[in-house]
Amino acid sequence: MPAPSDNLEAVLPVNLVLIGFMGSGKSSIGRLLATKLGFHLLDTDALVVESAGMQITDIFEWKGEEGFREYETKALTCLVDRKVRGAVVATGGGIVTREANLPLLHELGFVVQLTASEEVIFERVSRNKARPLLHTPNPRETISELLARRSPLYEAAADYTLDTSIKSHAQAAEEIIAEARRRYPTPL
Ligand code: S3P
Numbered sequence: 001m002p003a004p005s006d007n008l009e010a011v012l013p014v015n016l017v018l019i020g021f022m023g024s025g026k027s028s029i030g031r032l033l034a035t036k037l038g039f040h041l042l043d044t045d046a047l048v049v050e051s052a053g054m055q056i057t058d059i060f061e062w063k064g065e066e067g068f069r070e071y072e073t074k075a076l077t078c079l080v081d082r083k084v085r086g087a088v089v090a091t092g093g094g095i096v097t098r099e100a101n102l103p104l105l106h107e108l109g110f111v112v113q114l115t116a117s118e119e120v121i122f123e124r125v126s127r128n129k130a131r132p133l134l135h136t137p138n139p140r141e142t143i144s145e146l147l148a149r150r151s152p153l154y155e156a157a158a159d160y161t162l163d164t165s166i167k168s169h170a171q172a173a174e175e176i177i178a179e180a181r182r183r184y185p186t187p188l
Pocket residue numbers: 020021022023026045056091092093094095130131132133
């Protein structure tokens with residue numbers, strides 16, 4: 001496992017920004033990417049929880065989805081303003097629903113969309129009840145509707161897309177790093 005590098009340009013001269021639906025693997029693959037590259041892992045959900053002083057389910061309950069989206073855009077803006085480098089930025093699944101977030105994502109770095117089949121997503125998200133948008137009578141149907149609405153938005157925002165349905169986290173991380181190195185060669 002590499003130690004955090006002092007010379008981030010030598011590792012990869014760009015942040016990695018992970019977008020994609022809930023359960024597509026952003027957090028787990030993000031953690032592994034950060035370890036492999038010696039990058040920091042930043043997570044917009046965690047930044048939102050920190051700045052709101054509340055858990056995500058409580059933000060949705062007290063401030064509604066729109067209130068949550070405000071916090072999310074502020075978190076992204078803050079990362080851009082801080083000019084973060086050497087980071088893997090994992091984002092919440094709804095980040096692409098606000099058009100204003102798209103230039104911020106691209107300003108942050110190489111935007112990688114993670115996808116997975118509907119079945120795999122359902123299976124992965126069923127293990128965790130902390131996602132308020134799936135607190136519905138029929139979460140499977142909700143996933144299907146949200147996926148249909150959001151897929152074109154992820155596509156439009158992504159520089160690169162990787163299907164994680166049948167890949168190990170390690171395999172996915174290697175492929176993302178290889179693609180990023182191809183597109184952003186380290187300056188000699
Ligand atoms: C959301 C996804 C969640 C979190 C919030 C809303 C969404 O993040 O931001 O519950 O709108 O898809 P994950 O994609 O990390 O689960």
